[in-house]
Amino acid sequence: MTDQLTEHESTDGASIASQPRLRDANWTFERIWRRARYPVITLINLSIFALLWEWGATIYDNANFIPTFSDMAGAFKIGWIGGGADSTNETFDLLQDFVIAKNFWVTIQVYGVGLIASILVGIPIGLVMGGSRWADAILSPYVWTFSSLPRIALFPILVLFLGLGNEIKYALVILTAIFPVIINTWAGVKTTEQSLINAARVFGASRRQIYQKVVLPYTLPFVVSGIQLALSRGLVGVVIAEFLTGASKDGGLGWLIFRAARGFNGALTYAALMSLAVLALVLVQGTRSMEAKIAPWRQVSKT
Amino acid sequence: MSTQPTVNSSRGDPLVVAENMTVGYELERERKLLTALTDINLTVHEGEFLVLVGPSGCGKTTFINAVAGLLQPWEGTITYDGQPIKGTSQDRSMVFQDYAVMPWRTVEQNVKMPFEFRDTGLSASQIEDQVKSMIGNVGLQGFENSFPHELSGGMRQRVGIARAMVTQPRLLLADEPFGALDAMTREVLQAQLETLVMDAGQTVVFITHSIDEAISLGDRVAVISHRPGTVREIIDVDIERPRLAEGEITRHPEYGALREHLWGLVKDEALGAKGAVV
Ligand SMILES: Nc1ncnc2c1ncn2[C@@H]1O[C@H](COP(=O)(O)OP(=O)(O)OP(=O)(O)O)[C@@H](O)[C@H]1O
Ligand SMILES: [Mg+2]
Numbered sequence: 001m002t003d004q005l006t007e008h009e010s011t012d013g014a015s016i017a018s019q020p021r022l023r024d025a026n027w028t029f030e031r032i033w034r035r036a037r038y039p040v041i042t043l044i045n046l047s048i049f050a051l052l053w054e055w056g057a058t059i060y061d062n063a064n065f066i067p068t069f070s071d072m073a074g075a076f077k078i079g080w081i082g083g084g085a086d087s088t089n090e091t092f093d094l095l096q097d098f099v100i101a102k103n104f105w106v107t108i109q110v111y112g113v114g115l116i117a118s119i120l121v122g123i124p125i126g127l128v129m130g131g132s133r134w135a136d137a138i139l140s141p142y143v144w145t146f147s148s149l150p151r152i153a154l155f156p157i158l159v160l161f162l163g164l165g166n167e168i169k170y171a172l173v174i175l176t177a178i179f180p181v182i183i184n185t186w187a188g189v190k191t192t193e194q195s196l197i198n199a200a201r202v203f204g205a206s207r208r209q210i211y212q213k214v215v216l217p218y219t220l221p222f223v224v225s226g227i228q229l230a231l232s233r234g235l236v237g238v239v240i241a242e243f244l245t246g247a248s249k250d251g252g253l254g255w256l257i258f259r260a261a262r263g264f265n266g267a268l269t270y271a272a273l274m275s276l277a278v279l280a281l282v283l284v285q286g287t288r289s290m291e292a293k294i295a296p297w298r299q300v301s302k303t
Numbered sequence: 304m305s306t307q308p309t310v311n312s313s314r315g316d317p318l319v320v321a322e323n324m325t326v327g328y329e330l331e332r333e334r335k336l337l338t339a340l341t342d343i344n345l346t347v348h349e350g351e352f353l354v355l356v357g358p359s360g361c362g363k364t365t366f367i368n369a370v371a372g373l374l375q376p377w378e379g380t381i382t383y384d385g386q387p388i389k390g391t392s393q394d395r396s397m398v399f400q401d402y403a404v405m406p407w408r409t410v411e412q413n414v415k416m417p418f419e420f421r422d423t424g425l426s427a428s429q430i431e432d433q434v435k436s437m438i439g440n441v442g443l444q445g446f447e448n449s450f451p452h453e454l455s456g457g458m459r460q461r462v463g464i465a466r467a468m469v470t471q472p473r474l475l476l477a478d479e480p481f482g483a484l485d486a487m488t489r490e491v492l493q494a495q496l497e498t499l500v501m502d503a504g505q506t507v508v509f510i511t512h513s514i515d516e517a518i519s520l521g522d523r524v525a526v527i528s529h530r531p532g533t534v535r536e537i538i539d540v541d542i543e544r545p546r547l548a549e550g551e552i553t554r555h556p557e558y559g560a561l562r563e564h565l566w567g568l569v570k571d572e573a574l575g576a577k578g579a580v581v
Contacts, residue, residue, distance in 0.1 A: 199403035202371050202391050203466075204420035213419075217407045297406035297452040 064264035075267035076100070076274060094260050095268045100253075100275050107252040108279075110166060111238045114173025118230055121174075122181030123223060129182070130189025130219070131211065147179035152240055169241040169252075176237030177230035184226025188219030221295035228287040235280055314522070315349030318474060318506055319370055319388075323379035326369050327531070339365040341531040342379070347474070350504040354517040356565070357527030357535075358573040363510045364400055365532075367476040370508060371397050383474075393421050396472035398480040400510075402463040404451045411447040414438055414465045423470060437469040440495065442488065456483045464492070468499075477509045481516070493520060494547040501544055514565050518542075519552050526568045529575045536568060 054069040063071065078084040079100030128135045129143070154175065155168075162168040192215050200214045242254025251259075253276050260268040291298075327338040340362040347353050347370075355363045368374045369381055372391040381388050383395070396417070404413045414437060417423075418430045425433070438444055441461040451459050460483045467475060481489045497520065499505050511517050517524045521540050528535040540561060546552040 193403075195399055195401050195403040196405060198368075198373050199397075199399060199405075200416075200420070201373060202395075202397045203417040204391065204393060206420070209420055214405070217405070220407075295407070297450060 062266075064266045067266035067270055071267040072270040072274070075265075076271035079268065079271050079275075094256070094263060094265055099268070100256065100272055102250050103253050103256040103272070104275055104279075106250055107238055107242065107254065110169045110241075110252065111173055111234060114170050114238065115177055115230060115234050117170070118174050118177035118181055118234065119227060122178045122226070122230070123185050126182040126185025126223075126226075127189060127219070130186045131215070136186075143179065143182055146175070147183060151175045151237070155244060164245045168245060169238060172241040173234045173237040177234035180229035180233060181223070181226040184222045184229070185219060188222030189215055191222075192218045221291060221298045224287065224291045224294055228284070228291070231283045231287060232280065235276075235283075239276070314351055315504075315506075317346045318349045318351075319345075319347035319381070319383050319508075321345045321366075321369070321376075321379070321381045324369065324376045324381050325378040325531075326365060326374055326376045328365075336377075338377075338531040340369075340527075340533070342533050345525060345534055345537075347506065347508055350500075350506055352500055352507045352509065352520055352522045354521035354524045355508065355510045355527060356512070356514065356517050356524060356569055357532060358529050358569070358575075359512075361527045361529050361572065362532030363527055364478055366527075367397065367478060367508055367510065370474075371395055371476055393423070393470065394473040395476060396467040396470060396474070397476040398460075398463050398467040398478055400478040400482070402451075402459045404459055404462045404466070406451050409448050409450055410438065410443055410454070410462050413451070413462050414469055416466060417470045433469055437465045440468075441465045441492070457485060457488065460484065461488075461492075471503070474506045474508070477507060479510050479512065482512070489516075490547070494545075496520065497545055497547050514562060514569065515553070517565065518558065518561050519546055524565060526565070526572065529572050535572065538565060 050069045057063075057066045057068040060066050067075075074084070075095055078095060078097060080098070081101075082097030084097070125139065125143075129139050130136070151172065155172070158168050158171055162171055196214050196218065197210055200210045205213060238252065239254035239257075242252040243258050245251060245255070246258075247255055253272055256272045257269055257276070260266075260272060321343045324343040325338060325341045326343075327336055327340070329335075330337055343366065345366075355366065357363055365374065369376060370383070370388065372388045372395065375389075383392070405416070408416070411434060414434050415430065418425070418434075423430075435447075438447060441464055443458060443461055443465065446454065446458065451462065454462070460480065464477075464480050467477070467480075481492055484492065493516070496507070500507060507520075509520060511520075518540055524538045524540060526535045526538070527533070538561065540557075542552065542555050542557055546555075552558060
């Protein structure tokens with residue numbers, strides 16, 4: 001590209017005619033850079049992070065607490081795609097082929113079911129509370145009490161009822177995830193602009209139509225933010241539940257992190273932690289773009 | 304001013320009649336009632352262009368909300384065609400002061416809204432045509448598929464105007480409909496509205512803060528006093544139409560005197576409103 005440019009300049013000299021071409025070339029470079037700069041910066045950023053990690057861990061020199069980045073990456077690879085676990089004693093060495101993938105799947109199942117239940121139950125509750133004063137008066141003391149209470153404090157009682165199986169995990173996910181959905185949905189209904197409702201009334205909308213054509217679309221972006229909160233809260237819920245339930249085998253990512261750390265397997269601990277971070281990141285970014293798609297009018301700023 | 308209209312002698316039958324009407328709002332948080340309008344006596348005649356002026360907060364919007372059927376009077380009565388106004392009606396359409404366009408609908412979907420909730424007896428293609436031509440009338444052609452957040456404030460206001468007029472309502476309630484427009488667009492739309500009034504005999508209740516706009520458009524101008532509002536005075540504007548097509552209504556011999564009189568009244572009320580706050 002640079003060659004072409006100089007060649008072009010040499011034939012045309014410094015004439016005006018060559019200027020648009022020069023600018024054109026500049027533009028393309030700038031455009032490519034503008035598109036690529038964030039991924040590139042992120043890549044550089046992550047590489048520096050990995051290098052610092054490697055270097056710091058080597059100096060710190062305690063692989064149980066902080067493994068080197070490369071050890072972690074090795075455990076990550078074995079845990080996800082297998083082909084490298086050389087241990088023969090399965091009961092004592094957690095780092096088996098696919099161990100992260102297996103536990104990841106366990107976590108995802110509980111988390112997914114709990115989240116879907118929270119959304120399916122939370123939205124109607126929020127809608128009813130927002131739409132009816134009676135429902136609001138009856139339900140809001142419970143909703144506000146439970147949503148303010150540190151949900152984990154309920155664990156000892158829940159154990160009595162649900163035991164230490166999957167049920168208590170679902171319960172904890174739902175208890176952490178449902179309230180942001182309820183409260184945000186409720187807030188959307190409650191704050192629907194009166195002038196929009198008035199407009200619908202003037203043009204003949206029935207109560208039902210006002211609800212369908214004004215209140216619901218107005219509330220939708222609130223619901224999305226509620227779900228977004230539920231995603232991160234629910235993840236906390238499932239991980240804590242997995243910490244506390246302590247299965248004997250494949251108890252989910254939280255269980256794996258807990259066990260690996262207790263067994264001083266630093267590489268696996270960090271590899272599982274990384275997997276959790278990636279999951280959280282993907283979910284949050286996914287819902288962020290979902291929000292922008294569903295309610296473009298509410299986008300305050302673009303990044 | 305003259306009490307007997309000379310030019311607009313064709314004033315029709317009473318269409319909206321408010322008698323000793325008092326109306327206001329329930330302030331939920333403070334558990335109080337706020338009287339916005341008190342003891343209103345005002346008649347809107349068929350085919351008339353009635354303008355409401357008055358200081359901010361005096362209850363102009365409240366009045367047209369009552370006419371639309373969005374508010375019920377606390378005392379007194381308000382009737383449309385002789386019947387008490389109980390709710391909204393296809394006959395009465397409204398341009399909202401804060402536009403009230405649905406942010407999740409495109410321009411076209413917003414303008415089409417009045418056909419969605421009521422059966423106007425028009426076929427789908429007729430509706431399509433009417434929506435298209437109305438969007439053209441307010442100068443929004445090419446923006447049919449834009450969302451309100453992609454439009455300027457004045458364009459959003461024009462969406463609200465198009466939506467209110469697309470069904471050709473018998474009574475148009477317009478709450479500062481040209482407030483956010485530039486002078487040029489405003490004049491074009493004023494002239495269009497006047498044409499509509501002359502051709503179709505459209506009845507209009509129109510709120511404005513501009514005295515010039517009030518005199519240019521109104522057959523009568525009602526001055527509302529500061530809160531709680533009541534009708535302070537009604538002024539006839541006996542200037543022949545069309546006033547705007549020819550331009551320069553301001554050169555009309557009556558214009559200056561009318562303007563001065565109105566200005567005096569409105570200033571009085573605005574100052575009174577301030578005094579009330581202190
Ligand atoms: N939804 C509402 N709830 C409670 N009070 C209201 C409401 N709308 C208006 N008011 C009160 O009623 C009074 C009259 O309001 P209104 O909107 O009719 O005034 P306005 O003459 O249209 O003013 P402006 O010229 O500023 O639009 C105001 O003092 C306001 O405080
Ligand atoms: Mg108003």
